[in-house]
Amino acid sequence: MSQKEVLAVQNANFKNWRKLPIDRHVLELCGEAGEVANATKKYMRTLEGWKIGIITKEELIEKLKEELADIRICLDLIANYYDLDLVELVRSKLEVNIKKFGWKDPRDI
Numbered sequence: 001m002s003q004k005e006v007l008a009v010q011n012a013n014f015k016n017w018r019k020l021p022i023d024r025h026v027l028e029l030c031g032e033a034g035e036v037a038n039a040t041k042k043y044m045r046t047l048e049g050w051k052i053g054i055i056t057k058e059e060l061i062e063k064l065k066e067e068l069a070d071i072r073i074c075l076d077l078i079a080n081y082y083d084l085d086l087v088e089l090v091r092s093k094l095e096v097n098i099k100k101f102g103w104k105d106p107r108d109i
């Protein structure tokens with residue numbers, strides 16, 4: 001799903017979402033990042049042989065997938081709030097990093 005599609009879902013379901021303070025979306029992003037951290041912690045514990053209740057390693061991977069998607073949605077909402085194109089921002093930042101750190105540019109390989 002693209003950033004525009006996330007925006008369409010947001011507009012269809014929450015008419016006044018742009019009137020919400022931006023910190024609402026940023027705090028939501030932080031919460032979702034915490035959920036990824038917690039799922040990762042539990043996943044690592046299963047690799048170390050801990051018994052994590054009734055949650056299996058496979059269920060934790062499913063949880064991680066869900067939480068990563070939540071993060072992506074939060075990022076799209078924040079970008080939409082500022083009328084920014086997230087894909088373009090990432091592309092631009094990678095170009096900065098390629099120059100700054102001397103990374104290989106896959107377009108040259």
Ligand SMILES: [Mg+2]
Pocket residue numbers: 032035066067070
């Ligand atoms: Mg979540």
